[in-house]
Amino acid sequence: MSDTHGLSQSTASVIDVWIKKFPEGKARSAVLAGLKAAQDENGGHLTNEIMENIAAYIGLPAIEVFEVASFYDMCEFKPIGRYKLSVCTNVSCMLCGSHAIVDHLEKRLGVKMGETTQDGMFTLRDVECLAACINAPMLQVNDRELYEKLTPESVDVLLDRLIAEAKSGE
Amino acid sequence: MIDIQINGQTYQVLEGASIIEAADEHGIYIPRFCYHKKLSVAANCRMCLVEVANMKKPMPACSTPVSPDMVIFTQSEKALEAQRSVMEFLLINHPLDCPVCDQGGACELQDLSIGFGCSESDFGGDKRAVDKLELGPLLQTYMTRCIQCTRCIRFSRELGGLSELGMIDRGGGEKVSTYVERDLQSELSGNMIDVCPVGALTAKPSRFAGRSWEYVEHEGVAAHDCLGSNMYWHSSQHDNVETREVMRVVPKENESINECWISDRDRFSFEGLTHESRLLSPMVKHNGTWKEASWEAALSECADKLGSLIDSNGGDCLGVLAGPQTTMEEGFLLQKLTRALGSKHIDSRLREQDFSDQACRLPSPRLGCQIADLDSLDTLFFFGCDVRTQHPVLTTRINPSIEEGLSVCAMNPMDYAYTFPLTEQVVAGPSALLQQLAALVALVAKEKGESAVISAEKPSAQTQAIAKRLLNSEKIALLMGEHALASTHASAFRSLLSQLATLVGASFGELPYGANTVGLQYVGCVPHRQADGMALAEPGLDIVGMMEQPRRAYVLCQLEPESDVLQAAKTLKTLDEAALVICLTAFESDAMRQYADIMLPVAPPSETSGQFMNIEGSIQSFQAVTVPHGDARPAWKVLRVLANFLKLDHFEYRSLEAVRNDLSVVCESEDSVCELPILKTLPSLKENELIRLAPWPMVRSDALVRRASSLQKTLRAEQVSALVNAAVASTHGLSDGSQVKARQGDSEIEITLRVDDRIPDQCVMIPSGLSISAGFGSAEQAVTLEKSNA
Incomplete structure (x- = not known):
């Protein structure tokens, strides 16, 4: 496939890799990997155009990509902060004090759950169990790194580090 | 077959069937929402839960296969309790708005909640509401009523072949949507209304019209x-x-x-x-002014004028054309009238222009196989056929068959937007298409060890691939579509295709346009055969001949020549110059007021009884639903009385049955021998001409549908524009969106040009049947394009 249908070469090659992992004729299995790659590349969110491009590249009707994207919480459809903090508020984390973590985050960042800070640095999300109950409470940064056994202090350390990282990156 | 027990009774059922199939087979009702016998099994509504002995939990009947000696209860306390609970869950979010719902009274949910629901709900929370969904001019949605059975989604994917609807979001927020709001493109979208078990999808045109x-x-x-x-x-x-x-x-x-x-x-x-253009009373033109007339006056005027023209010029001065909604009885009377008046010039093949092989063709076109056979083919080969827009229902058999291993090949004058994938395809302009078809025949003949009957150019890679596919398939159907039939090379196409069919052992058939084109040819509305199918030694003039050698008088039955025939410009000119044009028509138009002298209002299909013959050759009869509007009369009555006014013998039909009796007697002697001539050399092909492809969009195919307002709103921009590919556009100095003048002879129109690479070189697609292209030029013939100055 030389025509990438508007996708970047790197996203297209991620899709190519995933198509190869599945039996022939099951190319749709690469949709989720394609969405993730394209979302990362686009600064954290998907647009209709990107999803249609993925559909065209894989050879699916666009609606079948929309179905997958809208099913998964990790897919974002509006611009979000540089760091997405997904705080688990499910049973184990709640029993181990996720309320305090949520309160602290909301106070420190000045936004409510689901919102993005004015400077575009952080987006807060409350999510369901991310399978790290043994070290509850926990949060996840940008759908990748887990931070466990959280306290308000360790959250501050994490936030300071992310802010510093963002600044040095600029 | 295995034995199972349902509700204490033993039944023999097919092994591998699901419980619901087995129960349906024996008339035992199991409630259901998501299950539909023509769709895949989703098992998501859970309404069909039944009790199965030795199974702890109730089982969904749609997805549980029967096994030998299975004991099933569909009405036991356990089954009923399960069904009641499912019903209660389904009604949690369903609004209780049956009194204002169009589905009310025909609603599966309503019926089942009466039969299987309970009158109270334990649910105390808020009901959810779903945003409205705009799907275009045909489907009205009210998505809060949706119970997520996914029948519409499965229909659109499995049978419609276009995945337009999907289930987005999840859990309690799950909803059926297009996600990005867009009108449905399917030619079969209305079927989603039927499969929807609730009032979420209803028909917009008939909305709130009645219960x-x-x-x-x-x-x-x-x-x-x-x-x-x-x-x-x-x-x-x-x-x-x-x-x-x-x-x-x-x-x-x-x-x-x-x-x-x-x-x-x-x-x-x-x-x-x-529609407001329905003709409600007979109209007669005197000195250029139209006046209403009584039937008596109008018919006696017809008889006088026609009679005197024939008296002075002979019957030969009459030409007769029949449109495809003319019933077999009407067609029979029309040809009888024509021939009784001494004319041989009658035709009903409005969208053909190459009649050179007519004597060797079947008395009326045939599919070559049964429609249901399309389900079990290995390979289907379309030649010049946009099956999706011309015969949409056929695609409900083709789309699911693709999954079963059907491969479809095509040779087309443009890359039609089929709803199914093509294994191989050749897209080429008419001349190149003929070359490639000849090359295909020659190649297949060579592979089969037959001597090549035709010398052809080298086959293209795709043609070779099609040959390979045909040679390696067992059950093959070749279908010649509306484009090929309308072409000036139609007889060459037909000859080559029938040779090809013989070589590979395929069935060969045609897919002409119109509801009763087949029946009209069968009853002798053609210049070369009588009603009994017997060939005439000296055929009369066909539709093209009738315009090239103008007649003094014309009778047109249920057609609008400006929009219904291939050579529209020439036909209009000829009719304008004729001494007498009598139109039997349900609708009038401005053009008709120009060329006609007498307009007689006849009944469209819902207002007349009659018979149509379909492409399989089966005759289906139907009864009038309503009385004709205004003073309109069924055309068979008009023709009978007109014949009486003309004092012709043997037209004393008292009833439609009497016509039908006569018709069945003469049609019994049909001979169906058909030996098409074998094409030895290709017709001379002109190069460097721009050929006009002129398909009729689905919603512009006949007078009735052209006046159906909701369908007209489904016309997309590319269906009302001239289309050329980028190369043709640049050689003509044209760009996407520019206004162009298209000219054929004296005939000229202005139309918006769009660049579309589905069109091959040397071709421009200018749709027929549009109001903008009414009366324009000739289909499938050379055309010139230039930039419009306006």
């Missing part, structure tokens, strides 16, 4: 394509036939033709019946 229980159902035959899909007309005011109106159309099941689907054209064309 299902007020309607009465009349069996009918779809009047827009040659498949003869079965359907029901639903009419209001059933106790008073005088004020009865057609309110809507729904499909009628016929496993061998349309299963349970109809096209949007068949479903929504009824709107045209009440």
